[in-house]
Amino acid sequence: MDKTWMKISNRKDKAYELGVKNFLKFAYSQKVENQKIPCPCTQCNNFCNQTKTVVEDHLLTQGIRKSYTRWIHHGEQFRHQNCGDSTEHGDGEEDSDTEDLNDMLHDIGTAQWGDNWAGREESADDSLNANHSDTDNFLKLLEDAKKELYPGNHFYSKLSFVVTLLHLKTMSGTIKSFNALLEIFRHALPPEATVSKSFADAKKLIRDLGFKSEKIHACVNDCVLFRKENENLDTCPNLNCKEPRYKMAGSRVPRKVLRYFPLKPRLQRLYTHKEIASDMRWHKEKCVHDDNIMRHPADSEAWKHFDRLHPDFAVDPRNVRLGLATDGFNPFGTMSSAYSIWPIYLVPYNLPPWKCMRDPFFFLSMLIPGPKSPGNEIDVYMEPLIDELNEMWLGVETYDAYSGKKFDLRAALLWTINDFSAYAMLSGWSTKGYQACPICMVETTCVHLPHRKKLCYTGHHRFLPIDHSWRREKKPFDGNVDFRNPVAPLSGNEILD
Incomplete structure (x- = not known):
């Protein structure tokens, strides 16, 4: 158009x-x-x-x-930048999804085994054949990506058909309905059509395309994760807890499991698609900056301050700035069951605004199980993410499909997004009691209501201009005149000290 x-x-x-x-x-x-x-x-x-x-x-x-x-x-779909406007209609549009999938597989192969990996499949000495199980599975994926769903069908390959159906199931569907849909396809399509038999078979087909999750056992009282030095323990090492790791003596069924989704492969996968790899530079190369207008997080003071502190990080626009968001919810909806599960999401803010706030770029980092909120022990569950962020700060070798070269990808967490109760959990500063304000901290002004047994927070007119007429008002406030200066927010180093 x-x-x-x-x-x-x-x-x-x-x-x-x-x-x-x-x-x-x-x-x-x-x-x-x-x-x-x-x-x-x-x-x-x-x-x-x-x-x-x-x-x-x-x-x-x-x-x-x-x-x-x-x-x-x-209504316009995402298209690979090499497809051009000329393929917006006609046969080019039909093949674009399959071509994008093939391009992605090729870029993944290049990222793992080098530029000439596709022509070295017969070599027995190179890195492509160093790990036979991984390479065999990947080459099988390539075959499935090239194999027609049935003879004469040029629209779907065996792999792209399954990926499309699984995406549909993820958006709105259940395993039962997905299996029923596969059954319909098997009867409706020609006998030679390579349709998966079930949801499990479909997941098995794309297993080597996706991202693996880690199941980490946790203490039922949120004391520790059974990893690293605690990996082989059968009871909690906390002397005040000593709760067993497993449900029954002699069984290997854990009482509580954290599901962790590694960050590194997800960030690396962003750069295996040429268009997304180009968009990851948008904040530096295409964003129009104006000191008086905030169009993107790159215009924020926090972003600019971070760049001033770490110029070696800021020099490469491909390095990723992340935001972390979390909140608890009841997965059982309005049912009477009291259960609180806490997902933690990471969002890469390098992307332009119309992409970074879309579902495909919200990375689920972990699922903290219930039945109760982790509370102040949420930091126990954050350990795997913190370890990986420390690794990403140093840099990991990553293939950039846009430039066709490898580079050291770094990542940093700039801020968290949460409500006030979750703020207390993530920051460690209690948002209730006599010092509930995270800005005023020890200078929080509050009064205990004797007949209500609650706290009332006062002293708000200290934030007015020093010559404001309300500074002398008593009745609208707490009955006192207040000429104190506003509280100066502490820096990050001062808070840590």
């Missing part, structure tokens, strides 16, 4: 008006007329859903966001 109209500054130009009409026609090609869609004008920037009439009015009066060249919020 022609998008040159987006560059026209005169919004009264006939070509611009025609482009707006064609855009709306494309956006509503698979939607009903009264349905709201994200508005791509310069003000809404796809964050606000509007009706068709309002979107048209905004585009004609305020203009379209010129950087929004791929209409992913309005």
Whole structure:
């Protein structure tokens, strides 16, 4: 579709008006007329859903966001950058998903075994054959990626068909419905079609494509993880606990299991796709910075301060800045069962805003099991992640599909995203009691209500300008005049000290 109209500054130009009409026609090609869609004008920037009439009015009066060249919020699919606009329609579109999968497999092979790995499959001395089980499995994946689903079907390979179905199951489905769907396909497709028999077979097929998780046994009272020096213990080493590791004596069934998903292979996989590898530089090479406007986390003071402290990290835009988010929830919904499970997510903020806040780039780092919240012992469960972040800070060799070269990938955790109760768990500073404010800390002003047995936090007018008239007001506040200066936030080093 022609998008040159987006560059026209005169919004009264006939070509611009025609482009707006064609855009709306494309956006509503698979939607009903009264349905709201994200508005791509310069003000809404796809964050606000509007009706068709309002979107048209905004585009004609305020203009379209010129950087929004791929209409992913309005039905346009992600495409490999080498496919070009010429393949947007026709046969090229049918093959793009399979080609992307083949390209990804080729880049993974290059990342693991070097540039010429594809032509060295017969060699017995090189690194490709150093680990026969890994290479055999990977070469089997390549065969499945090239094998047609059934003779004459050029749209799906055996591998791409399974990947598509598993993605559908992940988005909305159960194992039972997935198995039923496979059964329908086996009866509907020709007998020679290579359709998996069950969900387990499908997962087995793509096992070498995916990321492995680690099951780490934990003390039932959240004292320790049974790893490293505690790996071979059968009871908790805490003298005040001594709870058994397993449910029954002589059994190997653990009482509590942390599921940890390693970070390193996930970050490395980002760079095996040329388009994503290019987008990981966006914050440095394409982001328009303005001191008065915050469009992206790269505009924040925390990001800039980190760059000033660690110029060796900031010099390579491919190094990853991460945010960590967590909160507990009841997986059983509104049922009466009291259970709290805590997922921890990591988000790479190198990506542009329209990607870094999308589901595919939210990395589940770990699942902390219940039935109760880990509370202040959440740091026990963070140990594997901290160890891996320390390793990523030093750098790990990674293949960059965009440049075609290897580099040392580094990563750093810049901040956490959480509610106030989770803040207490992650920071270690209690958000209740006489010193509940994490800014004021020991200078927190509070009064105990004698008849309610609760604390009331006062002293808010200390944050007003020193010459503000409310500084002398007593009745609206706590009955006192307050001319104290605002509390100066402590630096990270001061907090640690």
